[in-house]
Amino acid sequence: MHSLSTVKSWLTVCTLDDIAPNTGVCALVEGQQVAIFRVGEDELYAIDNFDPFSNAYVLARGIVGDRGGIPKVASPIYKQNFNLRTGECFDDPSVTVKTFAVQRVDHQVQIGCHE
Numbered sequence: 737m738h739s740l741s742t743v744k745s746w747l748t749v750c751t752l753d754d755i756a757p758n759t760g761v762c763a764l765v766e767g768q769q770v771a772i773f774r775v776g777e778d779e780l781y782a783i784d785n786f787d788p789f790s791n792a793y794v795l796a797r798g799i800v801g802d803r804g805g806i807p808k809v810a811s812p813i814y815k816q817n818f819n820l821r822t823g824e825c826f827d828d829p830s831v832t833v834k835t836f837a838v839q840r841v842d843h844q845v846q847i848g849c850h851e
Contacts (some may be wrong), residue, residue, distance in 0.1 A: 738782065740848055741795035741850075743837050743848035743850065744849060744850055745848075745849045746790065746839065746841070746846040746847070746848055746849065747765055747766075747822065747846060747847050747848075747849050748844045748846050749765065749770075749772065749843070749845055749846065749847055750763065750772070750844075751843050751844060751845065751847050752774070752778075752840060752843050752844075752845055753843070753844070754772035754843065755772065755820070756774070757775075757776055757777055758775060758776070758797065758800045758801075759794055759800060760772060760774075760795070760796040760797065761783050762796040763791070763847065765836070765847045765849065765850055765851070766784050768784065768785075769784070769786065769790065769793050769796075769819075770782050770783070770785060770810070770847055771773065771776065771783050771795040771796035771798075772787040772796070772838060772845060772847070773796075773800055773807075773809060773820055775800060775802075775807045775820065775842070777851055778840070779807065780838045780839070780840060780845060781785075781807060781820035781821065781835075781838060782835065782836035782837070782838040782847055783795060783812035783818060783820060783821070783833050783834065783836065784833040784834040784836050785807070785815070785821050786833065787794065787811045787813055787814075787824065787825075787833075788831055788833065789811060789814050789816050789831070790811065790813035790814055792813060794812050794813055795809055795811060795812075795833070797812045798810050798811050798812050798818075798851070799812070801821075803819075803826055806819055806820075806821065807819075807820040807821065808820055808826060811832040816828065816831075818833055821835070822833075822835065823835040826846060827837065834847060
């Protein structure tokens with residue numbers, strides 16, 4: 737997980753309107769595919785777009801929801817569920833995807849960079 741304290745700069749990747757509520761989009765950040773999710777009207781989360789179960793870059797196209805009030809995405813391939821806050825797989829806690837710092841400035845969605 738990228739903490740805010742290690743963020744050196746912010747990269748604007750899209751506007752908030754580019755992400756429909758309860759869906760995700762993909763952006764290339766520092767050479768990595770990042771899945772950015774808008775939960776409800778204004779909560780933003782960012783995780784690695786790579787699904788370790790199917791070995792495909794597809795998580796941005798997953799189904800957004802929640803499990804016990806925790807925001808999650810279900811992979812569109814084999815349906816494993818990932819915690820959008822921590823990247824942990826609810827179905828197999830030994831598997832975790834990387835998370836990224838994300839923020840909204842005005843109407844711009846930004847991902848934290850470390851280089």
